[in-house]
Amino acid sequence: xxxxxxxxxxxxxxxxxxxxxxxxxxxxxxxxxxxxxxxxxxxxxxxxxxxxxxxxxxxxxxxxxxxxxxxxxxxxxxxxxxxxxxxxxxxxxxxxxxxxxxxxxxxxxxxxxxxxxxxxxxxxxxxxxxxxxxxxxxxxxxxxxxxxxxxxxxxxxxxxxxxxxxxxxxxxxxxxxxxxxxxxxxxxxxxxxxxxxxxxxxxxxxxxxxxxxxxxxxxxxxxxxxxxxxxxxxxxxxxxxxxxxxxxxxxxxxxxxxxxxxxxxxxxxxxxxxxxxxxxxxxxxxxxxxxxxxxxxxxxxxxxxxxxxxxxxxxxxxxxxxxxxxxxxxxxxxxxxxxxxxxxxxxxxxxxxxxxxxxxxxxxxxxxxxxxxxxxxxxxxxxxxxxxxxxxxxxxxxxxxxxxxxxxxxxxxxxxxxxxxxxxxxxxxxxxxxxxxxxxxxxxxxxxxxxxxxxxxxxxxxxxxxxxxxxxxxxxxxxxxxxxxxxxxxxxxxxxxxxxxxxx
Amino acid sequence: xxxxxxxxxxxxxxxxxxxxxxxxxxxxxxxxxxxxxxxxxxxxxxxxxxxxxxxxxxxxxxxxxxxxxxxxxxxxxxxxxxxxxxxxxxxxxxxxxxxxxxxxxxxxxxxxxxxxxxxxxxxxxxxxxxxxxxxxxxxxxxxxxxxxxxxxxxxxxxxxxxxxxxxxxxxxxxxxxxxxxxxxxxxxxxxxxxxxxxxxxxxxxxxxxxxxxxxxxxxxxxxxxxxxxxxxxxxxxxxxxxxxxxxxxxxxxxxxxxxxxxxxxxxxxxxxxxxxxxxxxxxxxxxxxxxxxxxxxxxxxxxxxxxxxxxxxxxxxxxxxxxxxxxxxxxxxxxxxxxxxxxxxxxxx
Numbered sequence: 001x002x003x004x005x006x007x008x009x010x011x012x013x014x015x016x017x018x019x020x021x022x023x024x025x026x027x028x029x030x031x032x033x034x035x036x037x038x039x040x041x042x043x044x045x046x047x048x049x050x051x052x053x054x055x056x057x058x059x060x061x062x063x064x065x066x067x068x069x070x071x072x073x074x075x076x077x078x079x080x081x082x083x084x085x086x087x088x089x090x091x092x093x094x095x096x097x098x099x100x101x102x103x104x105x106x107x108x109x110x111x112x113x114x115x116x117x118x119x120x121x122x123x124x125x126x127x128x129x130x131x132x133x134x135x136x137x138x139x140x141x142x143x144x145x146x147x148x149x150x151x152x153x154x155x156x157x158x159x160x161x162x163x164x165x166x167x168x169x170x171x172x173x174x175x176x177x178x179x180x181x182x183x184x185x186x187x188x189x190x191x192x193x194x195x196x197x198x199x200x201x202x203x204x205x206x207x208x209x210x211x212x213x214x215x216x217x218x219x220x221x222x223x224x225x226x227x228x229x230x231x232x233x234x235x236x237x238x239x240x241x242x243x244x245x246x247x248x249x250x251x252x253x254x255x256x257x258x259x260x261x262x263x264x265x266x267x268x269x270x271x272x273x274x275x276x277x278x279x280x281x282x283x284x285x286x287x288x289x290x291x292x293x294x295x296x297x298x299x300x301x302x303x304x305x306x307x308x309x310x311x312x313x314x315x316x317x318x319x320x321x322x323x324x325x326x327x328x329x330x331x332x333x334x335x336x337x338x339x340x341x342x343x344x345x346x347x348x349x350x351x352x353x354x355x356x357x358x359x360x361x362x363x364x365x366x367x368x369x370x371x372x373x374x375x376x377x378x379x380x381x382x383x384x385x386x387x388x389x390x391x392x393x394x395x396x397x398x399x400x401x402x403x404x405x406x407x408x409x410x411x412x413x414x415x416x417x418x419x420x421x422x423x424x425x426x427x428x429x430x431x432x433x434x435x436x437x438x439x440x441x442x443x444x445x446x447x448x449x450x451x452x453x454x455x456x457x458x459x460x461x462x463x464x465x466x467x468x469x470x471x472x473x474x475x476x477x478x479x480x481x482x483x484x485x486x487x488x489x490x491x492x493x494x495x496x497x498x499x500x501x502x503x504x
Numbered sequence: 505x506x507x508x509x510x511x512x513x514x515x516x517x518x519x520x521x522x523x524x525x526x527x528x529x530x531x532x533x534x535x536x537x538x539x540x541x542x543x544x545x546x547x548x549x550x551x552x553x554x555x556x557x558x559x560x561x562x563x564x565x566x567x568x569x570x571x572x573x574x575x576x577x578x579x580x581x582x583x584x585x586x587x588x589x590x591x592x593x594x595x596x597x598x599x600x601x602x603x604x605x606x607x608x609x610x611x612x613x614x615x616x617x618x619x620x621x622x623x624x625x626x627x628x629x630x631x632x633x634x635x636x637x638x639x640x641x642x643x644x645x646x647x648x649x650x651x652x653x654x655x656x657x658x659x660x661x662x663x664x665x666x667x668x669x670x671x672x673x674x675x676x677x678x679x680x681x682x683x684x685x686x687x688x689x690x691x692x693x694x695x696x697x698x699x700x701x702x703x704x705x706x707x708x709x710x711x712x713x714x715x716x717x718x719x720x721x722x723x724x725x726x727x728x729x730x731x732x733x734x735x736x737x738x739x740x741x742x743x744x745x746x747x748x749x750x751x752x753x754x755x756x757x758x759x760x761x762x763x764x765x766x767x768x769x770x771x772x773x774x775x776x777x778x779x780x781x782x783x784x785x786x787x788x789x790x791x792x793x794x795x796x797x798x799x800x801x802x803x804x805x806x807x808x809x810x811x812x813x814x815x816x817x818x819x820x821x822x823x824x825x826x827x828x829x830x831x832x833x834x835x836x837x838x839x840x841x842x843x844x845x846x847x848x849x850x851x852x853x
Contacts, residue, residue, distance in 0.1 A: 055727075057726075057727060076726070076729075076731070077726060077727050077728070077729050078729040078730070078731055080729075081729040082729075087727075089727060092724070093721065093723065093724035093727040093728065094721065094724055095716070095717045095720035095721045095724055095725070095787070096720060096721065096787070097716065097719075097720040097787035097788045098713075098716060098717065098720060098787075102713060102717075106713065106714065106717050106725070106728045106730065107710065107714060107717075107728055107729050107730045108710075108729075109710050109713065111710070115709065115710075116708040116709065117708050117709065117710065117713065142844070144840075144841065144844055145841060145843075145844025145845045146844075158728070270842070270845050270846055271845035271846065272845075
């Protein structure tokens with residue numbers, strides 16, 4: 001028997017650690033029927049971990065979870081779904097080979113006679129959902145090749161495809177246009193009237209103030225504030241999320257800005273980014289801001305020669321780089337710290353020393369053999385310069401903390417003495433202390449004449465570190481803002497496509 | 505080959521209809537391509553050696569391909585989930601010897617019981633593979649490479665150098681390998697039933713569709729609430745069961761069985777699936793394609809034998825076909841990707 005008035009879903013003092021990182025610390029949260037609750041916090045504050053615990057994707061280490069006031073234990077996302085909990089995850093979970101309709105109903109296909117899938121009913125149901133969301137998409141088209149916005153629509157349709165009593169949305173609007181967001185909100189309001197509980201995560205404050213009734217703010221894995229939206233102001237919300245003054249965190253030095261190092265000329269990759277042109281000068285930190293899925297990382301990958309652009313080119317020091325040749329980009333003096341250091345930045349099972357000197361193998365080797373002595377000497381030098389904390393140089397990097405792993409990636413590139421360093425989300429998943437160290441290091445490098453192109457989803461980082469901010473929206477540059485012009489509002493406005501004139 | 509479909513303009517066309525037609529067309533072309541290759545191959549061989557297309561020879565072609573087609577269907581179930589089963593040849597060997605041993609020592613045994621036992625033995629082997637892959641979190645390539653040797657080893661221990669001969673087997677059983685119903689060999693009929701049954705299951709049942717989802721995006725399948733481990737286990741078990749069925753049919757067709765029955769079949773079977781358009785990274789392909797692939801490989805071998813081409817060239821031909829099929833798939837895939845991306849881009853801008 002469910003207790004009357006009990007929240008539909010509730011977490012009590014839940015904790016969850018990934019190795020040494022405590023992603024959730026005694027987090028409590030309750031969502032009641034007919035309530036839309038915002039979950040706010042900076043990247044890395046623990047929002048996504050909380051969502052995964054409620055969605056049955058990861059198990060909590062301790063604490064309780066209750067549905068309708070009764071304790072539950074989810075062993076898989078299937079259990080969560082059976083309990084009436086639908087989740088829209090931040091990262092794409094679609095099946096590229098299958099049709100939109102099958103993606104939406106996977107595992108819960110409407111059945112006809114002999115338990116066969118009723119394709120007509122499936123198509124009708126999904127078409128109905130897509131109509132409700134106001135998009136013109138063919139349910140029988142394969143998902144492969146859909147734009148990020150359309151993929152997100154499919155994710156939303158998937159979550160709405162069954163009568164969920166609890167709907168959790170982890171940044172559902174990141175890639176959507178204004179009209180699409182409005183439709184989604186209409187659907188959310190209908191659900192609220194029908195007595196569903198909604199947990200809404202977004203970085204757009206105005207959306208939160210439009211649609212939500214209550215808010216939970218998280219910082220460093222813990223819940224720091226719980227209030228009614230009516231009692232909050234945007235300023236207070238930001239202050240509680242950040243929890244400290246901005247200026248203290250970002251030790252930005254003033255530097256002399258020199259000649260252009262990187263020139264990107266009309267770079268285009270069909271369906272991903274279009275006509276992107278900009279330059280980065282020596283000693284300058286340029287931030288590439290925008291929402292998740294705006295095409296920022298893809299531009300960086302094209303500059304470094306990982307993906308081949310369909311049109312346009314890249315120049316370093318006035319010399320044109322060949323397309324899709326990372327080695328040429330390295331030789332021209334580009335270093336690239338990728339977004340996902342575990343998958344792309346490091347070889348997790350190799351030693352600290354080997355990882356840190358990976359870009360220098362050719363120089364350190366003699367007759368094709370790498371001497372451990374030379375390797376360790378170079379690695380030791382860089383690890384002391386970056387204040388890297390490790391047990392032994394020979395240990396695999398997987399045993400280091402996230403922040404120290406990132407320092408190894410940085411060491412790897414700094415050892416090549418680059419002219420341009422591309423940093424994709426340089427401080428994601430790093431503790432606050434190390435974050436400040438990385439920021440200080442960036443500032444210092446720029447001070448010595450290095451050109452830095454930084455991609456960041458953390459607005460305070462963008463505003464605190466950048467000399468110039470480029471903003472992307474759905475694959476296009478929508479604004480170029482000087483340090484003086486850039487503030488929270490101007491960047492978010494450009495990132496959500498509310499600026500019409502495109503920047504040069 | 506061009507995959508640039510020209511979409512028909514119409515006033516009320518929803519975006520994506522063109523894209524859908526494009527991909528549907530590609531899949532149809534994929535299976536049609538094998539049929540065309542098959543017809544060409546038979547035609548050319550028949551011109552050089554007319555006896556190749558007399559009734560008896562065609563019958564043999566179909567008979568030879570039947571067992572491979574059944575195994576290729578099982579293999580498809582596993583490959584679609586982004587796994588692979590290298591042990592099917594050894595499983596076939598075990599179940600073939602089981603059928604032969606049972607019948608030569610108890611000639612009166614009812615044939616359905618032999619089939620059930622053979623299939624059950626295969627299913628048990630498949631279950632073991634599945635458990636090691638899903639619970640043990642060991643890559644299927646390694647697990648089934650191990651069981652390939654292990655099952656073969658068990659076959660050697662069990663047979664202890666013995667061989668089952670046709671003389672010791674009951675005629676009713678051996679006739680299964682040669683008899684026809686309405687002119688269609690019994691073996692071919694069984695293969696057809698298996699292909700159609702599994703084909704429908706993969707197309708029209710939740711469990712079947714979930715196999716594609718798992719192969720297309722394993723993490724996504726889990727998040728969508730698909731019980732991936734259970735499904736993968738089922739796929740391995742079915743692949744084992746079909747290899748077991750293949751083993752019983754092997755004994756019925758050839759009459760002579762020793763510990764080496766089915767050695768090397770696994771590679772032919774995987775080749776058949778890949779030639780038939782089953783993507784080795786999972787998510788796409790059909791059992792119809794895989795069965796046609798088995799037929800094509802068998803026909804090439806027969807055709808080269810008929811044309812008295814040396815054995816070495818037979819293998820080289822199969823290898824070349826495999827490379828051509830993979831290259832074509834890759835090429836077509838890239839073109840389709842680009843076309844789909846362009847269509848979405850047009851909508852977005």
